[in-house]
Amino acid sequence: MTSTHLGPSADLPSWAAIAAYVIALLSLSMLFVEMRRRERGGTAILLTGLLAVGALLTAVLRPARVTARESTVGARVVILADASRSMALGGDDGRPRHEARDAAIEQLRSAGSSARLVVLGFGEGAPEPLPDPGRDVGAARDASARARRSDLATALRALALSSDERPAAVLVVSDGRLDDPPEGSTAPALAALGRSLGVPIDAVATTRDSPADASVRAVRAAGAAVAHVPLPLQVEVGCAGSIACDEVTVTAHELREDGAPALLASGVAHVKDGKATLDMTITLERAGARIVQIAISPPPGDTIPDNDRRLVTFDVARERVRVLHVAGRPTVDVRALRQWLKGDASIDLVAFFILRTHESDVRATSNELALIPFPVDELFTEHLPSFDAVVLQDFDAQPYGLEKYLENIRQYVRRGGGLVMVGGQNSFVAGGYAGTPLADVLPVELDGSRAATSADPAAFEPQWTPEGLAAPLLGPLRDVMGGEDLPEMPGANLLGDVRPGGVVLWSHPTRLTPRGAKMPVLAIGEEGDGRTIALGMDGAWRLEFSALAARTAGRGHGALWDGLLGWLMRDPRFEPARVEIVGSCIAGLPATLRAHVLAGRTAGDDHDKASVAVDVARLDASRPPLHVERPFPQGATSLDIPLPPLEAGGYVARLRAAGGATTRYDFACEGGGDEWADSRPDPARLEALAKATGGGFALASNASSLRLPGPTVVSAERHVTPVAPPWAWTLAAAVLLGVHWTARRRSGLS
Numbered sequence: 065m066t067s068t069h070l071g072p073s074a075d076l077p078s079w080a081a082i083a084a085y086v087i088a089l090l091s092l093s094m095l096f097v098e099m100r101r102r103e104r105g106g107t108a109i110l111l112t113g114l115l116a117v118g119a120l121l122t123a124v125l126r127p128a129r130v131t132a133r134e135s136t137v138g139a140r141v142v143i144l145a146d147a148s149r150s151m152a153l154g155g156d157d158g159r160p161r162h163e164a165r166d167a168a169i170e171q172l173r174s175a176g177s178s179a180r181l182v183v184l185g186f187g188e189g190a191p192e193p194l195p196d197p198g199r200d201v202g203a204a205r206d207a208s209a210r211a212r213r214s215d216l217a218t219a220l221r222a223l224a225l226s227s228d229e230r231p232a233a234v235l236v237v238s239d240g241r242l243d244d245p246p247e248g249s250t251a252p253a254l255a256a257l258g259r260s261l262g263v264p265i266d267a268v269a270t271t272r273d274s275p276a277d278a279s280v281r282a283v284r285a286a287g288a289a290v291a292h293v294p295l296p297l298q299v300e301v302g303c304a305g306s307i308a309c310d311e312v313t314v315t316a317h318e319l320r321e322d323g324a325p326a327l328l329a330s331g332v333a334h335v336k337d338g339k340a341t342l343d344m345t346i347t348l349e350r351a352g353a354r355i356v357q358i359a360i361s362p363p364p365g366d367t368i369p370d371n372d373r374r375l376v377t378f379d380v381a382r383e384r385v386r387v388l389h390v391a392g393r394p395t396v397d398v399r400a401l402r403q404w405l406k407g408d409a410s411i412d413l414v415a416f417f418i419l420r421t422h423e424s425d426v427r428a429t430s431n432e433l434a435l436i437p438f439p440v441d442e443l444f445t446e447h448l449p450s451f452d453a454v455v456l457q458d459f460d461a462q463p464y465g466l467e468k469y470l471e472n473i474r475q476y477v478r479r480g481g482g483l484v485m486v487g488g489q490n491s492f493v494a495g496g497y498a499g500t501p502l503a504d505v506l507p508v509e510l511d512g513s514r515a516a517t518s519a520d521p522a523a524f525e526p527q528w529t530p531e532g533l534a535a536p537l538l539g540p541l542r543d544v545m546g547g548e549d550l551p552e553m554p555g556a557n558l559l560g561d562v563r564p565g566g567v568v569l570w571s572h573p574t575r576l577t578p579r580g581a582k583m584p585v586l587a588i589g590e591e592g593d594g595r596t597i598a599l600g601m602d603g604a605w606r607l608e609f610s611a612l613a614a615r616t617a618g619r620g621h622g623a624l625w626d627g628l629l630g631w632l633m634r635d636p637r638f639e640p641a642r643v644e645i646v647g648s649c650i651a652g653l654p655a656t657l658r659a660h661v662l663a664g665r666t667a668g669d670d671h672d673k674a675s676v677a678v679d680v681a682r683l684d685a686s687r688p689p690l691h692v693e694r695p696f697p698q699g700a701t702s703l704d705i706p707l708p709p710l711e712a713g714g715y716v717a718r719l720r721a722a723g724g725a726t727t728r729y730d731f732a733c734e735g736g737g738d739e740w741a742d743s744r745p746d747p748a749r750l751e752a753l754a755k756a757t758g759g760g761f762a763l764a765s766n767a768s769s770l771r772l773p774g775p776t777v778v779s780a781e782r783h784v785t786p787v788a789p790p791w792a793w794t795l796a797a798a799v800l801l802g803v804h805w806t807a808r809r810r811s812g813l814s
Contacts, residue, residue, distance in 0.1 A: 073126040074784045084124040091117045109811055112804035119797035126790055131783040138180045139232035139773040142223060143169060145194050146238035147185030148214035149739035155271045164270040165237050168764040176772035186219035187211020212648050212737060217244040217257060224260040232773040234261060237268040240746030247749065251756045258757030266759040268767045269747035276305035277743045278312060278362045279371035289378040291351045299358055301333045301340045304744045309335045313361040316346050318354060319683045319714035321593050322479045325357060349449060350480040351382045352634050353730035355714040371740040375714060375732035384412040385633055388451045391417035392459040392490045400605035401457065404622055444469035448476050453632055458488025458602055460495045474501040478592030482632035487557040488602040494518035507589025508598045509560030511578065521555040524573055526585045531724045532569035537627035537638040544616050544623040551610040553603035559584050567725045590726050595632050643719050643729035651712035651735045657705040661696065661721045676721045678705055683714040
């Protein structure tokens with residue numbers, strides 16, 4: 065667009081032009097004052113005076129004709145639209161809040177048609193472009209309720225640090241239920257957000273009224289969770305909207321893989337002014353990741369059932385590892401293991417060995433007995449759940465009445481217990497364990513038909529398998545031994561093939577299984593929530609007392625058992641991988657499982673050895689497991705595994721890298737999550753933000769009332785042509801001043 069207009073001379077500073085206008089106005093003011101003292105000729109004085117002042121002003125300004133090619137550029141206005149999951153909740157008119165947000169954005173588009181509007185969605189991290197609902201309705205609806213947080217402060221800081229053009233205005237469209245800035249933020253803290261951008265922040269509230277809703281707003285734990293130790297919890301319950309809410313029943317259940325959720329505690333929350341706090345105490349019996357469901361019995365009229373329960377994952381630690389060690393004979397291997405267990409201050413040991421059976425002929429009165437009968441009933445019924453691990457070493461089940469309790473041991477393992485069977489003359493097949501419930505949880509098969517030849521007394525040196533060389537649990541032993549050398553062992557129990565999911569770490573150099581594989585000597589496996597180890601020999605003591613052990617001061621025996629027991633107790637040092645959920649898992653939304661695999665676990669040329677496999681199953685086993693397998697990039701240490709949308713509930717992920725041992729990870733998918741825990745909108749927080757930063761505030765229905773900055777005019781080409789030469793303006797001013805002076809003299813003014 066080309067425009068022509070008059071303007072001052074191009075070489076005249078703007079301050080000089082302003083000064084000229086001011087002096088001209090003062091001169092005219094003095095002229096009107098002097099008109100009162102005139103004697104005659106008032107009209108002539110006024111006309112000549114106006115002409116003289118005008119001539120002087122033009123002599124200074126020297127008017128010029130300006131011809132320019134101009135364009136109008138709209139101001140850049142950034143709209144930060146809340147894209148968190150709370151925007152999927154109901155609004156004032158019953159529609160989702162994101163629809164009110166989109167309608168407000170359309171009003172702003174119409175009101176600011178000359179502005180360059182940039183619509184960004186904020187949630188987690190830096191803001192991202194929000195799909196236009198007018199062009200892509202499905203994508204806009206999908207993006208409007210995905211973010212697991214509503215972090216406005218981070219979005220504003222990212223906008224301030226961006227290399228893009230600085231915005232002339234920033235508008236926030238939200239329900240006000242923000243994670244940051246938090247509720248109760250002071251005015252100075254809110255004002256600091258505006259200073260980072262250098263512009264005021266306008267705010268539009270999508271929602272004003274709270275839905276009828278009762279929810280578990282927060283669950284807080286006092287201290288760390290320790291197995292067998294009471295853990296105080298504080299549960300915050302909220303009621304909003306028109307719902308009648310006086311007393312609400314609260315329950316705490318532990319989600320378990322082996323059965324229905326177990327009730328841990330219950331209570332009644334007394335609601336006052338829409339809020340109640342209930343103190344509860346729970347006790348978790350097993351270490352590791354435990355998922356606790358905190359739920360309320362909602363009153364009638366509750367419109368958001370998804371926030372009636374929260375799933376909280378506790379990483380339960382052990383105060384001490386409680387181990388039951390049962391041995392049938394006083395062998396050198398039994399003594400070495402018992403001394404190591406007793407020497408570790410972190411282990412609470414209960415040991416039984418040199419036992420007498422019910423058939424033993426003691427030939428003494430009960431007061432004279434040094435050996436007590438084996439308390440099999442008490443140990444394997446009442447006290448079994450209190451142990452973290454059970455070690456059966458060279459122990460024959462039948463003479464001591466253990467056979468009828470083997471089902472209890474199987475259930476104990478599946479519910480999270482650890483089991484180690486150590487070889488000897490009375491272990492594995494020779495101990496009568498083939499075909500029993502206990503055999504179902506061992507990592508190797510037991511062939512009862514080989515009872516007559518259940519052991520090979522020939523000396524041998526165990527061989528490392530590729531999985532054994534990569535296993536972190538044997539890393540301490542390799543470090544102590546300075547390599548892969550192992551001492552010669554005095555013999556081995558005959559074990560079968562490894563069971564599905566089991567891993568062989570050491571194998572026999574000559575013995576084969578019924579299927580033709582090398583016979584396992586040391587194998588590990590998982591069963592349900594627990595873990596088991598099979599050590600098919602009674603010569604581990606030679607890691608402490610042998611010519612090879614002498615080079616390491618006998619430290620190999622302790623290093624072996626430190627790794628075995630640590631793996632059994634899921635010590636992170638001995639896990640082959642670490643698994644985590646990126647962010648959080650929300651029901652109905654895709655999630656990402658991140659696997660951190662130790663260096664060397666994915667080495668290999670074939671696909672199987674360069675991949676990870678994950679099985680994800682619900683704890684209640686109501687759905688078949690989800691199997692996902694992904695190749696692992698060469699040289700990488702972590703891999704993101706996308707998961708499809710999952711239902712609300714507790715889940716267990718079992719990851720296996722390069723065919724090695726399994727890493728278990730328990731996690732929860734919540735139906736509501738943090739974004740739905742408190743469904744009340746908070747327009748007051750948005751209004752406080754706008755006031756603190758000097759911006760405006762409006763409801764979504766009146767968003768167009770906010771004033772947007774006007775456009776900027778940019779000249780692309782400019783030509784300046786003087787109207788007359790400077791001497792002409794000066795001459796005209798001199799002549800007109802002379803005429804005015806003559807008129808003043810004739811009227812009697814000096």
